[in-house]
Amino acid sequence: MRLLSFSLLFVALLAGSVSARFSDFEAFKNKFNLQENLGTLSIYHEPYFTGLSTAFPESCEIRQVHVLQRHGSRNPASDDGLSSAIKLVEMQERLLNGSLPINYTIPNNPFRFIKSWVPVIDIRNTxxxxxxxxxxxxxxxxxxxxxxRELFDADVYDINTAAQKRVVESAEWYSYGMFGDEMANKTKFTYLAEDESPGSNSLSNYNSCPVYYENNIDLKEVNEASHTWGNSFLPSIINRLFPYFSNYNLTVEDVETFFYLCAYELTLKDESDFCSLFNPSDIMNFEYTYDVKNSLYGGPSSKWVNVLGGPYIHNLANSLHSVYNESDHQKVFLAFTHDAQIIPVESALGFFPDITPEHPLPVTHNPYTYSMKTSSFVPFAGNLITELFQCQDQKYYVRHLVNQQVFPLTDCGYGPSNSSDGMCELSAYLNSPVRYNSTHNGTDIFNAACKAKPANVTLHY
Known part of the structure; x- marks a missing residue:
């Protein structure tokens, strides 16, 4: 097991150095917050569902908790097209060396900040x-x-994590937050390679599904939709910005890169002058780019969504059902992965009923009012938490939290309050037509459709 070599003092100092962001978050309540509308590059924040109470119901006791957690804020990745580290570093160099020629003689040129700008994206941190x-x-x-806290009564806790470095490190920091200096003794890590070798799992579901991965399923639709949508909203921004350059025709790729520089500079230093190039409508259209892509790539607009999300839900159902087995005392379930793996799970759970393969998100306009906003569901450090309660009627009830906000389940009845409280009785939850195939047969469906390799690890989520 690879362990982190740091002290609680370092963590405290680090937390203190960035606490301003959390204060800023509170200051933006009830206002448009650019940082919360950048798709999967958004800072962590709670979504705005129905305002249901997140407190434990008075008549119930918590019996299990299941955490599906995205990694934290990161530097640009190596394989993200125009948002890749190498593309962003190239743009930084073009702006600094003048090959993207800014006309500083124009009064109030919004790019004038480049004169004193110090880039923060470093290829070494990819x-x-x-x-x-x-x-x-x-x-x-x-x-x-x-x-x-009352569920943490075991000696050692299983930590299931996709094996990519940033996910593993996120799991380690999370574990250190739970257990402090005892982390090494309290955790047992299971690393799932991001290829087909682990077999059916939802922490690396695309790569562990050979049929989907090797045949590039959904990729054509994603690329076509991205191209069409980009050509719908980016030209007006190009027209607004190109006069500030000298003898240069600004391109769609240039403007997209400015968006990514805005997002990643916010991630790395909490502010970015690139963001001032855009108005709220621009930002929401940029956000919609992520929603369209994630919806089509294994999300609710894909015919493969229930296949890809099925293994996690099947494992979750088995773990929830184990509460009836008095000899099975596992109460805390922890799994770490990427945003692109969480969306298929939430889709297969029925979170986005307005978006289907037959009725995908449009690519000619932004409808604004739709369920699957990646900014809200999978920002950096986003999570899906499943709680299992036992109530005074001796029945078990399930509740989902998305980024610490109760998700309003509506397909399987109510909790013991007999009102809309986000809870469903366990049997009704597991047998709802919305998720029945996943809860009962999710792993088998995945194995058959994907021609997946036999699982070489035993997972409980």
């Missing part, structure tokens, strides 16, 4: 967590331990 990402996961682990 794919790595940012300092904020480490703090986010440490704090998440601390908060989960405090909220579910």
């Amino acid at each position: 794919d790595q967590l940012s300092s904020m990402g480490r703090v986010e996961l440490f704090e998440m682990g601390r908060e989960v331990f405090i909220r579910y």
Whole structure:
């Protein structure tokens, strides 16, 4: 097991150095917050569902908690097309060396900040967590331990994680937040390679599904939709910005890169003058780019969504059902992965009923009012938490939290209050037509459709 070599003092100092962001978050309440509308590059924040109470119901006791957690804020990745580290570093160099010629003689040129600008994206940090990402996961682990403290009665806890470095490191910081200096003794890590070798699992579901991965299923639709949508909303921004350059025709790729520089500079230093190039409508259209892509690539607009999300839900169902087995005492279930793996799970759970393969998100306009906003469901450090309660009527009830906000389940009845409280009785939850195939046969469906290799690890989520 690879362990982190740091002290609680370092964590405290690091947390103190970035605490301003959390204060800023509170200051933006009830206002448009650019940082919360950048798709999967958004900072962590709670979504705005129905305002249901997140407190434990008075008549119930918590019996299990299941955490599906995205990694924390990161530097640009190596394989993200125009948002890849190499593309962004190239743009930084073009802006500094004048090959993207800014006309500084124009009064109030919005690019005038480039004269004193110091780039922060470093190719050496490609794919790595940012300092904020480490703090986010440490704090998440601390908060989960405090909220579910009564469930933490085991000697060792299984930590299931996709094997990519930033996910593993996120899991380690999270574990350190839960257990502090005892982390090494309290955790047992299971690393799932991001290829087909682990067999059916939902922490690397695309790569572990050979049929989907090797045949590039959904990729054509994703690329076509991205191209069409980009050509719908980017030209007006190009027309607004190109006069500030000398003898240069600004391109769609240039403007997209400015968006990514805005997002990643916010991630790495909490501010970015590139963001001032855009108005709220621009930002929401940029956000919609991520929603369209994730919806089509294994999300609710894909015919493969229930296949890809099925293994996690099947494992979750088995773990929830184990509460009836008095000899099975596991109460805390922890899994770490990427945003692209969480969306298929939430889709297969029925979170986005307005989006289907037959009725995908449109690519000619932004409808604004639709369920699957990646900014809200899978920002950096986003999570899906499943709670299992036993109530005074001796029945078990399930509740989902998305980024610490109760998700309003509507397909399987109510909790013991007989009102809309986000809870469903366990049997009704598992047998709802919305998720029946996944809860009962998710792994078998995945294996058959994907021609997946036999699983070489035993997972409980």
